[in-house]
Amino acid sequence: MALSTDPGITQDELRLAARNHGMPLEALRWPITPVGLHYLLIHYDVPLVNPTEFRLEVKGAVARPLVLTLGDLRARPAVEMVSTVECAGNGRALLEPRPISQPWLTEAIGTARWRGVPLATLLEEAGLSSGAVDVVFAGLDRGVEGEVEQRYERSLPVSEAIGASCLVAYEMNGASLPPQHGYPLRLVVPGWYGMTNVKWLTEVRVVEEPFTGYQVATGYRVRQTEEEDGRPVTRMRPRSLMVPPGIPDFATRDRIAVAGSHLLEGRAWSGRAPIGRVEVSVDGGRSFGDADVVREFDDPYAWCGWTFHWDATPGEHVLCTRATDETGDIQPLEPEWNLGGYENNAVQRVRVRVD
Amino acid sequence: MALSTDPGITQDELRLAARNHGMPLEALRWPITPVGLHYLLIHYDVPLVNPTEFRLEVKGAVARPLVLTLGDLRARPAVEMVSTVECAGNGRALLEPRPISQPWLTEAIGTARWRGVPLATLLEEAGLSSGAVDVVFAGLDRGVEGEVEQRYERSLPVSEAIGASCLVAYEMNGASLPPQHGYPLRLVVPGWYGMTNVKWLTEVRVVEEPFTGYQVATGYRVRQTEEEDGRPVTRMRPRSLMVPPGIPDFATRDRIAVAGSHLLEGRAWSGRAPIGRVEVSVDGGRSFGDADVVREFDDPYAWCGWTFHWDATPGEHVLCTRATDETGDIQPLEPEWNLGGYENNAVQRVRVRVD
Numbered sequence: 001m002a003l004s005t006d007p008g009i010t011q012d013e014l015r016l017a018a019r020n021h022g023m024p025l026e027a028l029r030w031p032i033t034p035v036g037l038h039y040l041l042i043h044y045d046v047p048l049v050n051p052t053e054f055r056l057e058v059k060g061a062v063a064r065p066l067v068l069t070l071g072d073l074r075a076r077p078a079v080e081m082v083s084t085v086e087c088a089g090n091g092r093a094l095l096e097p098r099p100i101s102q103p104w105l106t107e108a109i110g111t112a113r114w115r116g117v118p119l120a121t122l123l124e125e126a127g128l129s130s131g132a133v134d135v136v137f138a139g140l141d142r143g144v145e146g147e148v149e150q151r152y153e154r155s156l157p158v159s160e161a162i163g164a165s166c167l168v169a170y171e172m173n174g175a176s177l178p179p180q181h182g183y184p185l186r187l188v189v190p191g192w193y194g195m196t197n198v199k200w201l202t203e204v205r206v207v208e209e210p211f212t213g214y215q216v217a218t219g220y221r222v223r224q225t226e227e228e229d230g231r232p233v234t235r236m237r238p239r240s241l242m243v244p245p246g247i248p249d250f251a252t253r254d255r256i257a258v259a260g261s262h263l264l265e266g267r268a269w270s271g272r273a274p275i276g277r278v279e280v281s282v283d284g285g286r287s288f289g290d291a292d293v294v295r296e297f298d299d300p301y302a303w304c305g306w307t308f309h310w311d312a313t314p315g316e317h318v319l320c321t322r323a324t325d326e327t328g329d330i331q332p333l334e335p336e337w338n339l340g341g342y343e344n345n346a347v348q349r350v351r352v353r354v355d
Numbered sequence: 356m357a358l359s360t361d362p363g364i365t366q367d368e369l370r371l372a373a374r375n376h377g378m379p380l381e382a383l384r385w386p387i388t389p390v391g392l393h394y395l396l397i398h399y400d401v402p403l404v405n406p407t408e409f410r411l412e413v414k415g416a417v418a419r420p421l422v423l424t425l426g427d428l429r430a431r432p433a434v435e436m437v438s439t440v441e442c443a444g445n446g447r448a449l450l451e452p453r454p455i456s457q458p459w460l461t462e463a464i465g466t467a468r469w470r471g472v473p474l475a476t477l478l479e480e481a482g483l484s485s486g487a488v489d490v491v492f493a494g495l496d497r498g499v500e501g502e503v504e505q506r507y508e509r510s511l512p513v514s515e516a517i518g519a520s521c522l523v524a525y526e527m528n529g530a531s532l533p534p535q536h537g538y539p540l541r542l543v544v545p546g547w548y549g550m551t552n553v554k555w556l557t558e559v560r561v562v563e564e565p566f567t568g569y570q571v572a573t574g575y576r577v578r579q580t581e582e583e584d585g586r587p588v589t590r591m592r593p594r595s596l597m598v599p600p601g602i603p604d605f606a607t608r609d610r611i612a613v614a615g616s617h618l619l620e621g622r623a624w625s626g627r628a629p630i631g632r633v634e635v636s637v638d639g640g641r642s643f644g645d646a647d648v649v650r651e652f653d654d655p656y657a658w659c660g661w662t663f664h665w666d667a668t669p670g671e672h673v674l675c676t677r678a679t680d681e682t683g684d685i686q687p688l689e690p691e692w693n694l695g696g697y698e699n700n701a702v703q704r705v706r707v708r709v710d
Binding site for chain 2: 006007008009010011012013014015016017018019020021022023024025026027029030034035036037038040042043044045046048093100101103104105107142143144145149178179180181247248249250251252253256
């Protein structure tokens with residue numbers, strides 16, 4: 001992973017930023033993110049898929065391999081689930097030095113209502129071998145990463161694959177998946193960062209040795225140096241974000257608000273436990289007060305909403321919000337640096353000029 | 356407009372690039388761009404609109420001002436139209452020095468099927484005054500630009516507003532407009548760059564003096580210096596883009612393809628006249644050959660498709676494509692610089708390594 005201490009974003013980063021995109025933070029107002037506002041990271045290219053030729057294979061260390069059409073999947077009992085997904089690299093471009101990759105600020109998030117077949121149903125049908133260790137998920141997208149030509153593949157330990165309410169989803173927000181979100185099928189792993197929610201899912205492969213593919217063994221590891229093995233990126237750390245108040249300056253995205261009472265609003269989530277507390281600071285993080293938290297969805301890994309009254313006085317202000325989940329994990333005030341720029345859940349800072 | 360000769364993209368540009376996005380070029384394969392892949396430029400913030408409270412006003416120099424609900428609009432005869440829209444700033448980040456604004460490369464495009472009420476119908480109902488000069492279109496979005504607090508407003512000369520098949524659209528690709536594309540209403544002006552396709556349209560105001568609002572008199576002008584008045588940005592210049600062949604390198608977006616026969620494909624459009632010719636170069640623009648052009652839509656300002664056979668030999672190649680419209684306007688090989696970074700329709704260059 002290349003690093004930069006130059007504040008200027010490189011041309012390589014710009015090529016990624018021009019095609020991928022975050023969720024504009026005013027879209028935090030919608031409990032379910034409208035399609036097209038949900039964050040999007042495309043590792044390689046969006047494939048063009050012929051739905052009549054498409055097959056999902058369940059294979060490897062199983063008693064009864066499956067080859068399923070989309071019709072086969074839609075004929076099985078369906079489950080719906082609201083899940084918040086965040087890119088593991090969210091916040092990367094706020095790190096110093098900056099890991100050179102997709103240069104996310106804080107917007108790489110979104111929440112959708114997914115519908116599909118529980119992964120556990122398919123694994124049960126196929127019959128896992130007693131020696132099964134990992135389940136590997138392969139997408140149709142191909143590219144080169146770390147100088148290795150590959151298709152996109154991620155894995156889950158068998159216990160997570162069976163127990164974590166994973167969904168093989170064919171619908172997002174009541175319609176077929178859009179091409180960029182994995183049409184015709186994607187894996188949804190509630191609580192995990194986006195990289196495990198494999199798009200264009202075409203193969204589920206059960207293996208009896210730990211999976212060591214690029215996206216598990218090389219990419220998506222929290223470590224300080226290339227030499228260090230580090231630990232894998234898995235579930236989302238707690239985070240809270242606010243709708244920036246007032247109106248923006250076009251060129252800088254700085255905010256301008258009028259003096260008086262403002263109802264700040266936002267959403268918070270964690271992939272490890274329900275949100276226990278959301279706090280807001282109107283003095284740049286020196287002091288915090290509790291926000292009112294409202295849980296809108298029963299699904300354990302859907303975000304919750306929050307509001308906070310702010311009496312805005314003229315001058316320059318820095319607003320912050322931070323979440324704590326029920327394990328006690330709390331967002332740090334400053335980023336925790338790592339080589340890949342993953343899991344940067346430092347508190348959001350919104351600069352506002354009040355006139 | 357600030358300029359930069361530094362290749363590094365500034366933090367201001369990054370804040371824009373993280374929320375706005377282009378159309379990943381592999382989406383040129385779809386004749387109608389799926390929602391969420393269409394390019395998106397949000398000047399200020401996406402507003403949250405209550406559809407029951409929403410009204411469209413037609414006012415100013417008219418005999419019978421109108422105040423219309425969404426139901427009123429849907430009760431009128433509807434028209435459907437396929438229109439290709441490109442941001443006027445597409446290609447800005449390829450200019451040297453680089454105008455500091457949304458840093459587009461080449462992807463700020465998309466094509467949608469719009470449905471709504473002809474603007475001419477509403478203007479006829481309202482009855483234009485004999486002294487009408489311009490029609491001003493105001494959106495619900497507010498922000499600060501050029502240090503002026505404003506809502507987004509653009510205008511058209513009366514002749515264009517009546518004659519150019521403009522649509523007050525409430526549907527995109529068969530569904531209500533998504534929030535980010537102007538829900539509940541936007542103006543569609545076929546052939547014009549995106550800035551005139553006003554989103555969150557809430558007011559149509561007929562004026563008897565030329566409109567001198569910020570987005571017409573200050574922004575969106577082709578000029579070399581701030582002092583120069585320049586000319587307004589209006590209709591799209593011809594452009595052709597190709598689906599980059601092969602597979603990408605994740606970090607650089609460079610392309611790697613296998614030797615042998617490739618069917619290159621792409622699309623081309625102009626807002627001034629039908630496309631007359633599309634050419635492809637496989638030697639970096641030294642020589643060009645004609646592509647096969649297929650017109651898929653009757654709508655005059657929808658893009659057309661093209662294909663070109665390429666026999667790829669091992670080595671490094673630079674592929675180019677350029678369009679000529681029926682007025683004879685042809686894409687230049689090198690960018691034509693201007694202060695705002697508008698209308699850069701220089702030919703696309705795609706670097707491919709063939710193994």
